[in-house]
Amino acid sequence: MESIWQGFLEALRLLAIGDPEVVQVVLLSLQVSGTATAISVVIGVPLGLWLALHDFRGKPVLLSFVNFGMGLPPVVVGLFVSLLLWRYGPLGMFGLMYTPVAIVVAQAVIASPIIAGLSFAAIGSLEPKLRLQFLSLGATGLQTNWLLIKEARLGLMAAVMAGFGGVVSEVGASMMVGGNIRGETRVLTTATVMEVGRGNYELALALSFVLLMVAYSVVAVLTYSQNSRRQDAA
Amino acid sequence: MKAAVIDMAGVKVYREEKLVLDVPALQIASGELISVIGPNGAGKSTLLQTINLLLPYREGRLRLFGENGQENLLALRRRCAMVFQEPLFLNGTVFANVALPLRLRNLPGAVITERIMTVLDMFHCSHLVNRQALRLSGGEAKRVCLARAVVCEPELLLLDEPFAALDPATRKNLLVELRQAAEARAMTVVFVSHNLNDVLQFTERVIVMEKGTIVQEGHPGKVIRRPASRAIAELAGMDNILPCKLEKTVDGNQILLGQGRSTINYPFEMPDGAQHCCLPGDIFEIDDPDQLKDADQVRWTGMVRQVIPGIGVFQVVVEAEGLILNLRLAREQAAHLVIGQVLHFSFNPAESHLI
Ligand SMILES: Nc1ncnc2c1ncn2[C@@H]1O[C@H](COP(=O)(O)OP(=O)(O)OP(=O)(O)O)[C@@H](O)[C@H]1O
Ligand SMILES: [Mg+2]
Numbered sequence: 134m135e136s137i138w139q140g141f142l143e144a145l146r147l148l149a150i151g152d153p154e155v156v157q158v159v160l161l162s163l164q165v166s167g168t169a170t171a172i173s174v175v176i177g178v179p180l181g182l183w184l185a186l187h188d189f190r191g192k193p194v195l196l197s198f199v200n201f202g203m204g205l206p207p208v209v210v211g212l213f214v215s216l217l218l219w220r221y222g223p224l225g226m227f228g229l230m231y232t233p234v235a236i237v238v239a240q241a242v243i244a245s246p247i248i249a250g251l252s253f254a255a256i257g258s259l260e261p262k263l264r265l266q267f268l269s270l271g272a273t274g275l276q277t278n279w280l281l282i283k284e285a286r287l288g289l290m291a292a293v294m295a296g297f298g299g300v301v302s303e304v305g306a307s308m309m310v311g312g313n314i315r316g317e318t319r320v321l322t323t324a325t326v327m328e329v330g331r332g333n334y335e336l337a338l339a340l341s342f343v344l345l346m347v348a349y350s351v352v353a354v355l356t357y358s359q360n361s362r363r364q365d366a367a
Numbered sequence: 368m369k370a371a372v373i374d375m376a377g378v379k380v381y382r383e384e385k386l387v388l389d390v391p392a393l394q395i396a397s398g399e400l401i402s403v404i405g406p407n408g409a410g411k412s413t414l415l416q417t418i419n420l421l422l423p424y425r426e427g428r429l430r431l432f433g434e435n436g437q438e439n440l441l442a443l444r445r446r447c448a449m450v451f452q453e454p455l456f457l458n459g460t461v462f463a464n465v466a467l468p469l470r471l472r473n474l475p476g477a478v479i480t481e482r483i484m485t486v487l488d489m490f491h492c493s494h495l496v497n498r499q500a501l502r503l504s505g506g507e508a509k510r511v512c513l514a515r516a517v518v519c520e521p522e523l524l525l526l527d528e529p530f531a532a533l534d535p536a537t538r539k540n541l542l543v544e545l546r547q548a549a550e551a552r553a554m555t556v557v558f559v560s561h562n563l564n565d566v567l568q569f570t571e572r573v574i575v576m577e578k579g580t581i582v583q584e585g586h587p588g589k590v591i592r593r594p595a596s597r598a599i600a601e602l603a604g605m606d607n608i609l610p611c612k613l614e615k616t617v618d619g620n621q622i623l624l625g626q627g628r629s630t631i632n633y634p635f636e637m638p639d640g641a642q643h644c645c646l647p648g649d650i651f652e653i654d655d656p657d658q659l660k661d662a663d664q665v666r667w668t669g670m671v672r673q674v675i676p677g678i679g680v681f682q683v684v685v686e687a688e689g690l691i692l693n694l695r696l697a698r699e700q701a702a703h704l705v706i707g708q709v710l711h712f713s714f715n716p717a718e719s720h721l722i
Contacts, residue, residue, distance in 0.1 A: 265421045266455040270468040271445040271519065284457055 140338025144346070147339055154315075155340075159347060162320040165233050166301040169240030173296050176245045178289060181252025182278060186264065199253065202246025207239075211309030214239040218310065231312040236320065239306035244296035251295055255288025256281060290359050294352050301348050321347065370433060372397045372523055372555045373418055377427035380417055388413045389580045390427070395557065400549060402566040402587065403559045405576035406598050411559045412452055414576065415525045418557065419449045432522065445472065448521035450529045452559075454508035456500035461492070461511050464500045468519045482518055489544065490514040491537070505532035513541070517548065524549065524556045530565060542568055563591065563603055575599050593720050597643050600722060606648030606682075606693040613637050613721070622719070625689035631665050631716050641721035648682065648695035650718040654711040664713040671708045674701060685710055 147155045184196065216222055218230045218238070229235045259281060267277040282289060304322035311318035313327055321344040328337035373395040380388035388410045395401055403411050416422045417429070420440045429436035431443045448468070456464050462483060469479045487493045490510045495503065503511060509532050516524060530538045546569060549556050560566050566573055567587050575583035575590060583595035594600040600608050612623040615637065622631040622644055631644075654666065669687025681701035683694045687710075694712065704710070 260453075260455060262451060262453070263455050263457075265416060265419075266451055267467075268421055269419050269444065269447075269449045269451075270515070271441070271471045273441055273471075276471060280457060 136334060137338060140335055141342050143335055143339035144342035148343060148346075155343065157316065158319050158321055158324050158340075159343060161233065161318075162301060162322075162344075163347065163351075165236045165307075165320060166240060166297060169237045169300050170244055170248075170293065170297040172237070172241040173244035173248045174293055176241070177248030177250075177292070177296070178252045178282070180245075180249040181254075181292070182256050182282065184249070184253045185256035186278075186281075196253070199246050199250045203250045205243055205246065206305070207243055207303040207307075208305035208309065210239050210242050211306030214242065214306065214310050230310065231314060231318060233311070233318055235310040236307045236318060239310045240300035240303065243303060243306060244300045247299050248292045248296040251292030252285075252289055255285040255292060258288065259284055287359060290355055294355055297351060298348060301351075302344070370397050371395065371430070372399075372432055373557075374430040374433075375418075375427065376429075378417065378424045378429055379426045380413055380422055380424045382413070387579050388417060388424075390414070391581075393574070393581065395555060397555055398550075398553045399572065400546065400556045400558065400570040402570040402573040403557060403576060404561065404563070404566060404573060404590075404599075404602060406602060409576040410579040411576055412527050413579075415449060415527050415557065415559060418523075419447055419525055420444055445519070446521060447523040447525060448516035448519060449525040450509075450512045450516045450527055452527040452531075454503075454505075454512050456508070456511075458501060459499070461487070461495045461498050461500050461503070464511065465515045465518055468515060472519065483514075486514045486518040487511075489517070489548070490541065506534060506537065509533060510537075510541070513545070520552065522554060524554050526556065526558045528559055528561065530560070530562070538565070545569075561602070563587070567591075575602075592647055594645065594722065597722055600643070600645050605645045606695065607644075607646040607690075609644045609646065609690060610642060611644040611721070613641060622716075622721070629667075629688035629690065631719065633716050633719070634663075635717065638721050643722050645720040645722060646692070646714065647718065647720075648693045649680070650714040651692075651694045651696070651712045652714065653696065653700055654713050656711045663715065665716050666711065666713040668709060668711050671704050671706055671710055673706065674704050676702075683710075685712070687712075 184192070184199070214235065215230065217224050218227075218235050219225055220230065229238070263284065264277060264281060267280050272280060302322060304326055307320050308323050308326065311320065311323065313319050313323040321340055325337050325340040325344065328340060371394045373393065375390050375393040378388065378390045379386060403414060405411050413422065417424055418431070420431070420436055420443055432446060434443060436443065457467065465483045465487065466479050469482060483496070484493065487496055490513050492507060492510045492514060495507055495511065500508070500511060509529060513529055530541065533541065542565060548554070558566070558569055571586060573585065573587045573590055574581055575595060577596060577598055583590060583599060590599065591603045594603050594605060597608060609624050612627070614621045614623060620633045620635070620637050622633050623629070624631065624644060667687045669685040669692065671683060672686050672691070673684040675682040675684070679698060680695045681698055683696050683701050683704060685692045685694055
């Protein structure tokens with residue numbers, strides 16, 4: 134109990150004095166997971182929208198894959214992305230292994246199905262005739278999709294938060310494709326694991342608290358914007 | 368005949384591999400007001416959605432305003448407006464919802480505001496302008512939907528039971544106003560309703576649908592007296608729908624009612640396979656038993672069971688010939704009737720209708 138409290142205080146201290154190494158790790162975590170989430174939104178939301186609005190023969194199969202993808206083990210994703218990116222792999226010529234880009238790729242693979250699956254659920258829970266109503270009012274196909282996205286925004290926001298929460302907290306893939314290189318690919322989770330390995334429990338705890346605070350702040354900002362928009366509407 | 372706004376031929380619509388709409392031919396002229404009636408699941412909403420180019424159809428041809436309904440969907444849709452059976456709004460104020468079709472057409476803000484105010488006024492919902500659309504009552508929501516449909520001044524207005532949730536006074540006012548607006552702007556209106564009163568007030572032509580297809584078409588007055596099927600007779604509020612058997616004898620055709628206890632001589636063509644005899648309640652006349660009557664008349668005697676008052680017309684339930692009959696009689700004839708009283712009455716068999 135004592136050490137948890139000390140870890141918390143240490144976390145506050147590290148943030149308060151702006152410890153350069155911690156700050157750098159925090160910023161990289163935000164950057165990498167933020168970028169991965171953004172990429173996943175670009176892939177996942179249209180995919181979810183498309184799945185929700187179309188009926189075709191293989192749909193149940195595709196949906197089962199998306200749902201399965203929502204629970205992909207990060208370590209397995211890390212392994213596959215490593216195989217693609219390592220020097221002799223099919224994408225080896227880009228030299229991306231052990232760079233932040235590699236982590237972004239792995240995390241996007243993890244978050245895309247999460248965001249696609251939850252977007253599908255969010256759009257799918259709208260009244261199906263709403264789409265026809267918008268078309269009937271004279272909306273183009275694109276305008277209709279945009280209106281539907283706006284109507285499902287609460288569910289879509291939840292999808293984005295779940296995607297971000299999933300990648301900012303995963304360690305297996307970041308470790309495997311990033312390598313936890315100090316000043317280059319060290320993110321909050323890999324740093325925590327490393328400090329635990331070295332026996333620096335206090336620092337590990339401090340980093341965990343920083344991670345929690347970072348994750349909470351991002352989610353809080355999203356939640357707040359959600360609510361304020363709902364009040365705008367009211 | 369004026370140019371056809373809607374011209375359908377052989378259109379078939381499938382939903383989940385099931386044929387739900389099959390229209391061999393339908394033409395609606397410019398400026399015409401036309402009603403569609405039919406039992407639940409008949410395909411009325413499907414017909415409107417197909418005309419609004421919202422549902423794909425596999426076969427046939429659909430022309431709107433003389434143009435091919437497979438091309439330029441957006442441009443054609445923007446000349447139409449539809450009120451769906453259920454109110455569908457986006458999360459926002461009434462203003463935002465009514466503004467949507469105008470915004471989608473990129474109209475300037477000042478025009479939008481002015482038009483919205485005019486149209487909300489017309490449908491008696493100016494006071495709702497800043498309310499949340501999703502929190503309106505059923506009747507308020509319907510009125511806002513009507514306003515949203517009319518606000519972009521469509522050439523073709525498709526209404527799917529627009530008055531279903533309205534109180535009788537509002538209903539009557541809106542019906543009159545909508546009709547005036549349609550006539551003033553030469554709007555073509557297709558009006559789906561379950562309420563025959565509305566249909567009679569609103570339109571000169573009615574289409575009757577059943578099981579995805581058009582089974583009858585004509586003046587509403589005719590559909591009321593000569594429905595094409597039992598379902599339509601019920602829908603149209605036919606007073607007496609009596610199970611019957613038909614017999615063709617050397618003396619002429621006969622209709623057997625009440626398990627054969629009663630016979631009507633029917634000197635007309637009999638449709639094959641008819642199982643019901645419809646007798647509109649207003650064909651009956653009360654007789655003086657001593658007075659001689661035209662021999663062609665069917666004369667029955669029965670006992671009064673119930674007298675239901677009404678304005679102008681009373682409904683009198685009579686048990687006669689083993690049948691329970693609903694008669695519509697003028698007030699001066701019915702007001703003095705008492706329950707249990709014996710009643711002599713007659714009707715012209717030509718007024719009966721076999722289905
Ligand atoms: N989205 C849908 N998917 C599959 N089948 C549908 C769908 N919508 C309607 N149907 C079916 O199509 C048929 C016609 O439905 P439609 O809604 O056109 O009937 P309706 O005449 O408008 O009935 P109501 O008076 O109840 O409104 C029904 O059998 C219905 O079950
Ligand atoms: Mg319907």
